[in-house]
Amino acid sequence: MRLRRLVELMERERIDVYIISQKSSIYYYSGTTGGTFLLVNLDFEPLLLAPKVDYTISLEQAKGCRVYPYKRDQILEIIESELKKINARVIGFDDLPIEVYKGLNERYKEGEFINTSKIIWEMRKIKDPQEEALMRRAGELASIGMNSIMESLREGVREFELAAEAVHSMMRAGAEGLAFPISIASGPRSVYPHAGVTDREIKRGDFVTVDLGASYKEYKSDLTRTFIVGRPTKEKAEIYETVLKAKEAAMMEFKEGAKGRDLDKTARDIIDKEGSSEYFVHSLGHGVGLDIHEPPSLSEISEDTLTSGNIVTCEPGIYIPGKGGVRIEDTVLVGRGGAERLTRFVESLDEVCI
């Protein structure tokens, strides 16, 4: 089905053969986690190249594909002979390793190689009902992980111990792994949007920003909450409330037809009014699915417009050096009249104070 649609789009773009090498796109079109290159031609005879170590799993999973096991030094030769066989003129590719790109250009002068993943994302950014169900489950699993962290959060516990709780609870509940490495940004570290996890002990008064996601049948979720250990100072409470207000205002506008740029602006304007826009150092959100970051993007320079079936994050944040950082994030499914939260977790100031 998906391959059939891809072939239609290739015909529209006048591409004779498409070489897919992004792992997640190979999975999307072939159903296997094993292949390295998927060549799709207009005759609907996809060819999956798998290193010998992944041949067995690829053969089992990749239904409807010819599967070819290769040794490293055979890649150029195999791809070239496939291109020759179908007399390919225009060859699209998404993400070829530079040595493969150079090698093919040298060997196959008859072809024009075009770097474009537009048609792949045209498909992948609109989730079908089956994908929506998997994403719902990935979202629930993230919420389970966040809950276990909230239950373990207290003075004296270390960041890595909190992360371990989340891994344990999510995988016990059926996650096959993490969507990305967990980030636990406590105290002075809360000003790092990408903080990782350290052995730092949680102290009274800390902001603790937890960013995590589960992977469920290859689909990813993304959820962030900032907790406050003890009663917040007035300043900390204000930072928190501003981020929450920005998130709520933007969320109201998440629906088919909304522009990524406008959504980002809605959140940014609210943070701006409080005098903090220079501390909102990233974009409002991003698409999520088989990859943790994918189109569409919701940023100041976004050209994207939301459509039903997009799954995106909404995640404003403020990070003030010397004072602290807050981010609140949910993964949502865009519909005609609004958005459905796929991650659900408390977010009012009262509820996140431990």
Ligand SMILES: [Mn+2]
């Ligand atoms: Mn995110």
